[in-house]
Amino acid sequence: MANKKVLKVGLDSAAPFPMHSDYNAGNFEGFEVDLLQAVTNHLNLEVEYEVSLWSTILEKLFKGELDIICSAVTVTASREHILEFSNPYLYFRLCAVVDKDDSLSGLPHFKNKTIGVREATEAERYVREQFPGNNIVYAVTNKELYRKLQAGKIDMLIDDSPIAGGFLQNNKKLKIGMFLPKTDSAYAIAMKKGDVKLKTQFNETLSLLKENGTYQQIYKKWFSEIQF
Known part of the structure; x- marks a missing residue:
């Protein structure tokens, strides 16, 4: 059997729970952890996490040291100039x-x-x-x-x-x-600029997970008690 392709995933060392907990604390969990697992299972990809300081994480992705970042990355116009983003998976303020x-x-x-x-x-x-x-x-x-x-x-x-x-x-x-007024924002998975094939695969899978109810289950698990 062919080895699965490994996806290097960047994580914020400051652990923005409930998106994800501290990777090094033993009990690594969160909304993004479950969501990414569902996406990568479907795409038959293996995940390898790497923890970085938030101040350097986008640069690491830009340089190609990471394949994606799934760690509460807000989509902004300036980031869209230098990175690709999947469709949003969470809206907030x-x-x-x-x-x-x-x-x-x-x-x-x-x-x-x-x-x-x-x-x-x-x-x-x-x-x-x-x-x-x-x-x-x-x-x-x-x-x-x-x-x-x-x-x-x-x-x-x-x-x-x-x-x-x-x-x-x-x-x-x-x-x-x-x-705060006029701060409607969205989290999405960030990828290297030009990584369009991966982006398409992620977008198709995110749509599928919403259609088959998996996304809603994960959402409910992590946000049923949280108002935002």
Whole structure:
């Protein structure tokens, strides 16, 4: 029997759960893990994961050190210039997470607030554009970011809503203060520019998984308790 083709898959070391957990923690799981397994099983591909810092992961793919990234990659116009994207597999928004006793009624509330973001993310780009005058605090991992908020070092943090939702499941001291207007976004699988054959295979398989109900089962398993 011929060996399966191996797909080198890039993962964010900061583990954006429930998309995926920490690869090195033994219990590797998440929405993207199940989805990618379903896709690659259908295509008879073998997956080899490689963990990278978020700040360098897209560059690794661009250089061809990875075949794909399936790790909460937001589709943006600038990324589409240098990478191929599958059809989106999850739609979401950015949100502001605050202490459960705080309230946010709108963007004017953000004035003079210290805002936390993870570096090299779309949340960071949004904050820099929308609130250039604010004090911005950077974190490398999600855990570090949420810890800063719990410790009162920042007034709020901006994050992708599914990831915030996953974090808040186990943390009743924080809440989503508001979803940010005009931040409708999507996650998709990123591939090397020109990798059109693989992209077509992925898109066809994603459509099939939606048609046969597999996608819905995986979605329900990971997001039945999460609002985003």
